[in-house]
Amino acid sequence: MSRRFVAILVPFGLMILFVRFAQLIPELTTPQFTNAKDYIMERGYAETGAKNLVSAIYLDYRLFDSLFEAGILLITVVGIVFMAKSDEDVY
Amino acid sequence: MKQSILVITISRIMLPFVFLYGFYIILHGDLSPGGGFQGGAILATGFLLTYFIDDERRVDLNRLMRREKLLFLAILLTGSLSLITRGEPFTNFLSPDFPVEIRRIFFLLLNVLLSLKVALGLTAIVETFLEEGQG
Amino acid sequence: MIPIEEMMIPIFIGILIALAIAINLTNNHLTDVFLLSGFSLLAAFCYVLYQAPDVSLAEVAVGSAILPLIVIISISKHRSFVVLNLLPQNCTMELEALTLLQEFCDRYRLQLVLVSDLALDDVEFKVFRKRNIDLIIESHEYDICTFTGVTTSLMMNRLESRIQSYDHFEMKEIKEGEFIV
Incomplete structure (x- = not known):
């Protein structure tokens, strides 16, 4: 029982520490990292033609990332089938 | 798993609506919230409802995997088609001179391919879990 | 507001x-x-x-x-408890062992599945990987019945504590993927 409480408390402590350290960095607390957001809000529809800006990002600006995100799912499926089926009938 | 008649009937009623909602999410992916991954997951959920209706049905895993690989190749080709048509890789293969209604074809194509791939992948995972073991 | x-x-x-x-x-x-x-x-x-x-x-x-x-x-999937019965014919302890296992399965709401007609060379070749068998009962010596199970299976500890009161049953544990000779 005590082990479980340690396992719950340690991530909480790490989380609080991480937030404290993040607040010490001035660049993270002051809003100046808004260039990409403003750019996409202004010109996303004109450049890509998608009203849903999330779709505009993951199918146009960051298409390279989402292609291999699909590849990661394929590798996951292949790994699960390979581990579950020890027979030779899956190729 | 023996299902009760209540679960079977409710699943039969729900099945077309789940598929309808999934296709709506996919085809409106560039206009409203949603897209390929989300719509594919909803399609997979609808496909899993068929296991509640008839728990004896099985799908051939090899066929699923082969189609998923082919779909992944198609997605890669669609993504890199813009290298030929526009000269820069991994973006829309129709140039910005076209009107918006025609450039939507790219989003529709990629959303449908991605959603089918995700649906096939999740179905294959659940199918593997179903076939494992003797019970 | x-x-x-x-x-x-x-x-x-x-x-x-x-x-x-x-x-x-x-x-x-x-x-x-x-x-x-x-x-x-x-x-x-x-x-x-x-x-x-x-x-x-x-x-x-x-x-x-x-x-x-x-x-x-x-x-x-875990509701079934597959037991491979390798006891010799007309063994005296068979009925007692099967009654014990049935009681055990009823208590934990498992379904007892008895398998007995496997070829012997199939058994020797990595049975725990290929056939999903939870337990093997066999009897090598006179008057002692051996229960062989996988260490990673959760049910083995419960079964072991239940078997301890009988003196002609004994428990043997092997690792997953190990060969049985």
Whole structure:
């Protein structure tokens, strides 16, 4: 029982520490990292033609990332089938 | 798993609506919230409802995997088609001179391919879990 | 005046933390599945309140429909207890051993599946990987019946504590993937 409480408390402590350290960095607390957001809000529809800006990002600006995100799912499926089926009938 | 008649009937009623909602999410992916991954997951959920209706049905895993690989190749080709048509890789293969209604074809194509791939992948995972073991 | 959605967010996050702790503390698998599904549903609602409907759709479909279904399938697969019966013909202890196993399975609501007609060379070749067999009963010596099981299986500890009161049954444990000679 005590082990479980340690396992719950340690991530909480790490989380609080991480937030404290993040607040010490001035660049993270002051809003100046808004260039990409403003750019996409202004010109996303004109450049890509998608009203849903999330779709505009993951199918146009960051298409390279989402292609291999699909590849990661394929590798996951292949790994699960390979581990579950020890027979030779899956190729 | 023996299902009760209540679960079977409710699943039969729900099945077309789940598929309808999934296709709506996919085809409106560039206009409203949603897209390929989300719509594919909803399609997979609808496909899993068929296991509640008839728990004896099985799908051939090899066929699923082969189609998923082919779909992944198609997605890669669609993504890199813009290298030929526009000269820069991994973006829309129709140039910005076209009107918006025609450039939507790219989003529709990629959303449908991605959603089918995700649906096939999740179905294959659940199918593997179903076939494992003797019970 | 704060809008009501922003007032609801701290309450929801409090419930989420409570659910996460409860998931860690439960021992029952079915309760776990229900809590996990409820956690995902509530998290999806929080995403909507934070104006991220895309993430919310994926969370509902994967977290509260597909993942609980996979876990439930895995649990229901574990309902059968496959026993390979290698006792010789007209062995005197067979009835007693089978009665013990049946009692054990009834207590933990398992279904006892008896397998006896396997070819011997098939048994010797990695039976625990290929055939999903939980237990083997055999008798090499006179008057002693051996129960052989996998160490990673959860049921083995319970079965071992139950067998200790009998002096002509003994328990043997092997690692998964090991050969049986």
